[in-house]
Amino acid sequence: MFKILKRKDLADTIKLFEIEAPLVAKKAKPGQFVILRIKEGGERIPLTIADYDGEKGSVTVIFQEVGKTTKDLGKLNEGDFISDFIGPLGTPVEFPHHKRVLAIGGGVGVAPLYPKVKMLHNQGAEVISIIGAKTADMLILEEEMKAVSDQLFICTDDGTKGHHGFVTDVLKDILSKDTEFDEVIAIGPPIMMKIVANITRPYKIPTMVSLNPIMIDGTGMCGGCRVTVGGETKFACVDGPAFDGHLVDFDELMRRQTMYKSEEQKSLALAEERGEHKCRLD
Ligand SMILES: Cc1cc2nc3c(=O)[nH]c(=O)nc-3n(C[C@H](O)[C@H](O)[C@H](O)COP(=O)(O)OP(=O)(O)OC[C@H]3O[C@@H](n4cnc5c(N)ncnc54)[C@H](O)[C@@H]3O)c2cc1C
Ligand code: FES
Numbered sequence: 199m200f201k202i203l204k205r206k207d208l209a210d211t212i213k214l215f216e217i218e219a220p221l222v223a224k225k226a227k228p229g230q231f232v233i234l235r236i237k238e239g240g241e242r243i244p245l246t247i248a249d250y251d252g253e254k255g256s257v258t259v260i261f262q263e264v265g266k267t268t269k270d271l272g273k274l275n276e277g278d279f280i281s282d283f284i285g286p287l288g289t290p291v292e293f294p295h296h297k298r299v300l301a302i303g304g305g306v307g308v309a310p311l312y313p314k315v316k317m318l319h320n321q322g323a324e325v326i327s328i329i330g331a332k333t334a335d336m337l338i339l340e341e342e343m344k345a346v347s348d349q350l351f352i353c354t355d356d357g358t359k360g361h362h363g364f365v366t367d368v369l370k371d372i373l374s375k376d377t378e379f380d381e382v383i384a385i386g387p388p389i390m391m392k393i394v395a396n397i398t399r400p401y402k403i404p405t406m407v408s409l410n411p412i413m414i415d416g417t418g419m420c421g422g423c424r425v426t427v428g429g430e431t432k433f434a435c436v437d438g439p440a441f442d443g444h445l446v447d448f449d450e451l452m453r454r455q456t457m458y459k460s461e462e463q464k465s466l467a468l469a470e471e472r473g474e475h476k477c478r479l480d
Contacts, residue, residue, distance in 0.1 A: 199279040200234075203256055208338045209331075211263040212306060213272050214248070220255030222247075222285045228313035229408070229440050232257065232285030233416045236274070240281070241267040244413045244435075246310035247286060257283075260309035260338065287416045291406070291440045293318055296380040300372065300403075301327045301347070302365050302394055304386025308339050310408050311385045312346075319346035323380075327351070328368045330386075334359035366393045377401045384443060388452050395443035407443035409434045411454055426450055 204216035222232060231246045249258035263272045274280070291314060293299070299318050303311035308329050318325050325346065330353035331337040337352065337359060344350045351368045352360030361368055365386070382405045384394035391407040398405045411434050414422040418436035425434050428445035432438065 199281060200283040202274055202276055202278050202280070205274070205276050208260065209336045211272070212260065212336070212338055213263070214258060214260045215271075215274075216256045216258045217280070217283060218255060219257045219283050219285075222283065223250045223255050223257050224252050226250040226252075226257060226286045227290030228317045229291035229310075230286035230288045231310075231416075231439065232259065232283055233287060233413070234259075234271075234280055234284070235282040236267065236270055237281050240270075242282075242414065242416070243267050243271075244287075244410070244416060246408075246439075248309040248312055249316075250313075257285075260306065262306040284416070287435060288439050289437065293321070293323070293381065296321075296323050298324045298379050299326075300369070300379045300382045301325055302369060302382065302384040302386070302390075303327070303329045303343075304365055304384075304390040305331055305336070306338065307386030307390070307408075308337075308343065311383065312339050312342055314383055315343065316346045324348045326372065328353065328365045328372075330354065330360075330365040332356065364393075365390065366397060369394060369397055373397065373401055373403075377403060379403050381406060382443075383407075388448050388455070391443055391446075392448035395446070395448075399444050405443040406440050407446060408439045409441060409446065409451060410439065411451060425454075 201218040202215050203218050206214040226247050231244050233242050233244050245259040245261050248260045261268050263269045301315045315325050326349045327343050327347040328351040332355045353365050382398050382403050384391045385408045395405050411423045413435050414420045416435045418433045423434040424431050426447040427441050
């Protein structure tokens with residue numbers, strides 16, 4: 199059992215949990231993720247390791263409530279336990295020689311971006327970051343990203359904070375004046391990562407993205423997370439989740455992500471129905 203040491207509500211539907219998991223914390227590296235189950239027999243959900251503290255033995259995850267399991271997770275509090283917390287999984291990312299990097303995070307994608315930017319900052323690289331969300335109150339980790347970035351640009355779709363528009367508008371603007379970057383790192387919704395890759399391709403700037411296909415076992419056994427990269431089939435759980443954005447087939451990724459949509463909607467509707475029933479009895 200894994201204890202929730204800290205809970206912080208970053209936005210209405212976005213929660214941060216610091217979880218006691220000393221063995222995972224000891225081995226974790228930026229770019230890796232965990233698969234957790236709230237209770238035995240429950241759904242397995244992959245979440246990126248947003249931060250870790252080897253000395254304290256804790257791992258931080260940040261998740262958005264999108265369906266039944268993430269909504270159930272969001273109901274837990276400090277002191278509660280979750281039954282399984284497996285990791286670290288996936289291939290860590292390293293940038294040993296990078297001097298200048300442009301980092302872009304959209305929505306909850308800022309969570310997996312943060313440990314990479316923090317690592318680059320600690321190595322002495324210059325990092326320019328662009329983070330965005332639909333509205334100001336959906337924006338996460340602004341202070342944390344500011345602390346590890348040399349410059350931070352904020353964007354909101356509705357203009358409630360920073361640039362009124364998409365992170366890709368600011369990216370275009372920066373690249374029209376300055377293209378001297380060792381790498382662009384983009385993490386967010388697949389459509390955002392696809393557009394970033396299309397923008398950086400003509401400049402030939404290496405562009406790393408982090409993919410979130412449906413995962414089941416997370417160990418390369420089931421094939422559920424397969425993605426096409428450079429015409430080859432890769433398993434995001436073991437070969438990734440970070441890949442060269444210029445080679446990813448994003449259209450296929452987006453199609454596969456919606457494969458179980460009707461089952462997911464049914465599961466959530468059933469849970470909500472049960473919730474209303476319980477509520478009336480109460
Ligand atoms: C490597 C990786 C890292 C991730 N990191 C984060 C993170 O740090 N924060 C965060 O909020 N989300 C993250 N996700 C997405 C997260 O796993 C899903 O939002 C979650 O599994 C949804 O479960 P649900 O039951 O609440 O929703 P459901 O209603 O079951 O699904 C809603 C949507 O979530 C996605 N999803 C559902 N099941 C899975 C699954 N088993 N694997 C992957 N995606 C699924 C699908 O796109 C689906 O349409 C990550 C996914 C992957 C693969
Ligand atoms: S999740 Fe099963 S192979 Fe990757």
